[in-house]
Amino acid sequence: MDTSDEKKLEQLGSFEISDQMLRLAQNNQRQNIFLNAGRGNPNWINKKARLAFNRLVEFGLSESERTISEGDLIGYTKQQDMLTRFKEFLSPETKEIDAFFLQMLDYSQQLGIDTEMFIKELTDGVLGNNYPVPSRVLKNSEIILNHYLESILYNGASLADQTDIFPTEGGTAAIVYIFNSLRENKLIRPGDRIAINTPIFTPYLQIPELADYELVEVNLQSTEDNHWELLPSELKKLADTNLKAFFIVNPSNPGAKALTPSALNEIKKVLIKHPDLMIITDDVYGTFVEDFQTIYAVAPHNTLLVYSFSKLFGATGWRVGLIAAHKENVFDRLIRQLPNDEQRQLNQRYHFVVMEPEKLPFIERLVADSRSIGLYHTAGLSTPQQIMEVLFALTHLLAGKKDAYIDASRSIIQQRYEDLHNVLGISTDDTKGNSKYYSLINIYELAETRYGKAFRQYLASHFEYIDFLVRLAEKNGVVLIDGVGFGTEAGQLRVSEANLPTPDYERIGRQILEILEEYHDIFKKADTSGK
Numbered sequence: 272m273d274t275s276d277e278k279k280l281e282q283l284g285s286f287e288i289s290d291q292m293l294r295l296a297q298n299n300q301r302q303n304i305f306l307n308a309g310r311g312n313p314n315w316i317n318k319k320a321r322l323a324f325n326r327l328v329e330f331g332l333s334e335s336e337r338t339i340s341e342g343d344l345i346g347y348t349k350q351q352d353m354l355t356r357f358k359e360f361l362s363p364e365t366k367e368i369d370a371f372f373l374q375m376l377d378y379s380q381q382l383g384i385d386t387e388m389f390i391k392e393l394t395d396g397v398l399g400n401n402y403p404v405p406s407r408v409l410k411n412s413e414i415i416l417n418h419y420l421e422s423i424l425y426n427g428a429s430l431a432d433q434t435d436i437f438p439t440e441g442g443t444a445a446i447v448y449i450f451n452s453l454r455e456n457k458l459i460r461p462g463d464r465i466a467i468n469t470p471i472f473t474p475y476l477q478i479p480e481l482a483d484y485e486l487v488e489v490n491l492q493s494t495e496d497n498h499w500e501l502l503p504s505e506l507k508k509l510a511d512t513n514l515k516a517f518f519i520v521n522p523s524n525p526g527a528k529a530l531t532p533s534a535l536n537e538i539k540k541v542l543i544k545h546p547d548l549m550i551i552t553d554d555v556y557g558t559f560v561e562d563f564q565t566i567y568a569v570a571p572h573n574t575l576l577v578y579s580f581s582k583l584f585g586a587t588g589w590r591v592g593l594i595a596a597h598k599e600n601v602f603d604r605l606i607r608q609l610p611n612d613e614q615r616q617l618n619q620r621y622h623f624v625v626m627e628p629e630k631l632p633f634i635e636r637l638v639a640d641s642r643s644i645g646l647y648h649t650a651g652l653s654t655p656q657q658i659m660e661v662l663f664a665l666t667h668l669l670a671g672k673k674d675a676y677i678d679a680s681r682s683i684i685q686q687r688y689e690d691l692h693n694v695l696g697i698s699t700d701d702t703k704g705n706s707k708y709y710s711l712i713n714i715y716e717l718a719e720t721r722y723g724k725a726f727r728q729y730l731a732s733h734f735e736y737i738d739f740l741v742r743l744a745e746k747n748g749v750v751l752i753d754g755v756g757f758g759t760e761a762g763q764l765r766v767s768e769a770n771l772p773t774p775d776y777e778r779i780g781r782q783i784l785e786i787l788e789e790y791h792d793i794f795k796k797a798d799t800s801g802k
Contacts, residue, residue: 277735285473285756285765288737292744292751299748303782306775307750311524311708313769315683316585317676320662322368327397327658330360334394348394354387357394374669382418384411396658403651407437407638412661419664420578420595424557426564430571434595435634438652438660441590442555442579443474444641449551449575449594450478452640455620456606456633457613458549459515461485466509466517468493468501469758470711472524472553476758489514490758495713498700499526503537509548510541516549521566522556522706525757525765529560529704535569542570549601550574555592558583559681559706571597582708582769583680584663591652591660594637602633620644684708687768687776694780696720708768711754712783714739715762721784722791729794736761739786746789747782 280288289309297305331348334356339346358376361369376386389411395401396409403409408416416438417431439445453459464487467475479486491505501523509517522529530538542548550566550573557563557578567576579592596602606617607629614629621628624639624647631639642650651657667674688707692699695717719727730739736755739762743749754763766779 274735277737277741280741281735281737281755283756284477285753288740288756289750289752292740295741296744296748296750299744300746301748303748304775304778305748305750306771306779306782308766308768308771308775308779309750309752311582311767311769312587313582313585313680314771315680317583317663317666319368319371319666319676320584320659323371323662323665324397324655324659326366326368326372327393330357331394331398333360335398335400347400348391348398350387350391353394354390357390371665371669375665378665378669379411379415382414384414393658393661396654396661399653399655401654402649403654403657406647406649406651407435407635408651409654409657412438412657415661415664415668416593417595419668420576422668424554424563424565424576424578425568426562428564428568428571430568430597433571433598435598435632437594437596437634437637438657439592439594439641440652440656441581441587442553442577442592444590445577445579445592445594446474446478446553448637448641449577450484452633452637453516453549453602454484455640456602456617456636457609458602458605459484459486462487463515464489464511464513466491466514467758468505468517468519468521468523470499470523470525470754470763471518471758472520473756475518475520475553476756491517491519493523493526493528495711495716495763498702498705499523499528499711500702500704501528501530501534503533506534506537506541509538510544512545512547514545514548516551518551518553519566520553520555522554522560522563522704522708524556525709525711525752525754525759525763527556527706527709527711528702529557529563529706530566531704532564535564535566538566539569542573546573547601547605548573549605551577553577555579555582556706556708558677559684559708560704561681562703567595567597572599573601575600575602580660580663583677586659586663589656589659591656591663593660594634596632596634598632600633606633624648683773684768687771687773690773691766691768691776691780694777695783710766710768711759711763712751712766713763714783714787717783718787718790721787722794725798726791726794729797730790731762733797734790739790740764742789743782743786747786749779749782751779 334348335345363370421431493499552566567574576595581587618628639647752765
């Protein structure tokens with residue numbers, strides 16, 4: 272790949288560049304093992320929830336055969352005495368997963384859930400034999416999901432009874448739905464200023480620039496110097512009342528750092544001066560930080576919470592995420608404060624689906640907008656996906672204070688992080704807020720550390736910043752992701768500590784050093800020849 276090709280490549284987004292690198296790496300010159308550390312897809316999965324799902328399908332099929340049984344054509348389920356039949360179906364003495372269901376029934380009773388109705392919801396849910404009703408979220412599923420969020424993200428704040436949830440097709444759908452509904456409800460408009468904590472997951476940078484939105488981005492910058500921590504001094508910028516919204520991934524992607532208590536406290540202070548600020552926090556990596564606390568826990572009335580089950584539970588293919596909003600929130604309040612003519616326009620938009628559109632909460636507008644209003648009656652995440660979320664949540668809720676599964680997932684990430692950094696000779700960041708799910712490797716810093724400042728300057732001035740990424744894939748078969756698309760300075764490469772076997776992270780470190788040494792050989796020859 273020549274320089275002109277590399278310049279064209281730099282116009283693409285980080286993940287699109289990564290797709291190009293995959294082709295190079297799979298046919299690398301040295302015939303090395305292909306190592307793709309570009310994506311955040313974990314290479315572990317949660318077994319218990321999947322076993323539970325399959326067991327529920329088995330029960331659901333037996334229930335359906337009770338009403339119609341004509342070969343492969345079987346019937347519908349009946350709620351009457353279903354709980355009794357479910358208990359008779361279970362064999363906890365021989366099937367470990369059945370003991371899990373007995374725990375689940377006890378737990379749901381403690382939450383005040385009608386277990387007869389819950390079993391019907393779970394059974395029909397896994398079978399997928401009905402539309403999601405209610406469209407936004409299944410009734411008992413919402414209760415479980417709320418307690419899961421409170422347990423895993425709020426760190427002591429009690430918000431389960433005050434929060435509405437909209438399960439979505441992963442965190443990606445949640446992001447798209449939120450941007451769309453903010454625009455449709457005139458909460459963001461072309462030319463509006465929004466704050467974004469950079470570096471950040473690329474869609475949060477790309478979507479605002481689309482012609483659909485044309486928003487003005489104000490960066491709240493995290494830097495390598497402070498280990499990618501978002502400092503309270505940057506958060507003070509949010510007090511600017513010209514800012515309409517603040518988008519953040521917490522812990523950050525790719526920086527991997529969670530907001531500190533002092534940063535969360537600064538946000539609370541800012542909201543005193545700027546009570547109309549809308550906050551959207553994407554907390555998919557929160558479970559990889561001990562004692563993590565989301566912005567939603569300290570500023571619930573101003574915050575939409577995005578969460579995905581994909582990373583912790585190894586479920587990126589399931590597409591299971593959610594949006595959570597407080598029952599009393601700034602989004603509803605700002606809609607009520609719109610000019611009368613704009614409120615009439617919105618009432619006209621939503622009058623097809625509710626009799627009193629002016630009372631339709633923003634989270635329900637998200638649901639309606641997700642299906643272009645006209646298909647609101649068939650909106651909502653598929654019921655099998657919703658039940659999968661519930662089962663993932665229950666594996667944690669029933670584990671008690673010490674969740675061995677979460678501990679194991681953190682341990683895997685920790686080991687890979689340490690192995691990579693040790694091989695490269697880079698100091699680790701062992702502060703409490705580091706999720707370690709990703710690492711940002713500064714190739715220019717590494718070049719200077721190993722070979723001196725002159726070599727660093729040569730590398731930066733004589734090659735396109737993407738050249739290292741290309742050579743690493745083309746020659747050694749290693750795929751990393753360019754950090755520039757996330758908002759970093761040139762030379763930062765993102766490594767996912769999630770998606771490869773643990774021994775591969777030492778290999779990646781050695782391959783990075785090997786390519787760097789080859790650049791240094793070029794530098795020495797150029798220096799000797801006087802170029």
